[in-house]
Amino acid sequence: MTMNVVIDRPEARWLPSRHRFALARLIAYIRLRFDRPSAAQPEHLILPIDRDQTAAEMNCVAVWVLATTTCYVAASLPFRLPLSLVLAIPLAAIVIHLPVVTIGPLVRLVMGDGNNIGILSVITMGLLLIASSYAVTTTSWARFAAWLFFGVLAVNCAAAVILWLLRGAVRAGEEQCVR
């Protein structure tokens, strides 16, 4: 397997191709277009073009998924809210990993060995969508977390539409950067 890399172009950190979600890709495109490179740069730089490369995006999504799941778990616990929240944090971390260890072997049986991270990510996000759809119908405080979840999804969809409309400019911007 080979991977494309960009050499000695610090601005390539903001290539939309180095981001996964539409909102992050849109922000990256804006920064690629308008940011000026800072004076302090390493002597030599190698940047792979991989959609999961950017730490800020991946960490934000991880925190968002953990926080949303924590809310749902806390709302379902029969304790007072502060105690439920404290207990829900480690429980949510376990719950998030359950699809990986339960569905993962099935995916491996069907797809074989290899990189099945994409499929497992879709399944995990699908389960979160189902949980949010349920939470939004309840009267518990967790419905606000569910609304926020759908709000973020809506913003991401809007960013995807904008990116689609700007697809020519985005491609040109990327080509200019990597040339």
Added chain:
Amino acid sequence: MAFWSTFFLVWGPGRRGVMRNLKVVKPGSFAVTNLFRCYRVFWNYAWTIADNVRFKELRTIPDWEFIGWEHFQEMQSREGAILLTAHMGSYDLGAHLFSETSTRRIVMVRAPEADPKTREFEEHHGAGGLRVEFNVRATELALDLLENVRNGDIVAIQGDRVTGSISSLPATLFGKPTTVPAGPFALALAARVPIYPVFVMRLGRRRYRLMTSRPIEITRSRNRDEDFARAVEQWTAELERVVSECWFQWFTFEPYWPEPAT
């Protein structure tokens, strides 16, 4: 994260080893501060292992920044060189980077791997253009490495820790007496090639830095011990500088300096 935190709490000898080393690297620091620093060392080590596995299984590579690029290029352009490094960052990722950017073959010397399955995995999942030599037959290996260097290869050796019964040279690190492996210095003297101190450091998620320092030239004189002492002094000064700055990347889980006899 939870798994690694458990590992941190359960593995007492490793934790105590790092704490003792931190006491020397960070003199005058509080034990509780060093406990958090120790966790940071474990945390970085966990991420380094994860990055290694990602590379070996998925060929995912991180962003690379280079410091000392001129020395790195100089090393690549020479007919044979010795790359001296420490137990920092990820040598697999570093080796892959070398194999991608260098026209020279890299021969990496590693401590013997006890588990045959692990050894087989290491041999088959490494980077292209890289040969791993397990340090099991000291004399034969020395001759092989000498031939490699003379053929223009780059021999990569870890020079911060003496393991097993390999020959060593006296040194001083952070003002305390210690020993460093004699092999790289003897090889450099025999092959008449310089030693390039190279350090791989993890800066963050999928972000690494490769730092190459000024080469250490071993000049021959009538007194071989003095020749070695000068080279070792230069190496330990470099190692001390890097470990002072990046103590959270120094993966030495055994006490580095022996406890003074009471």
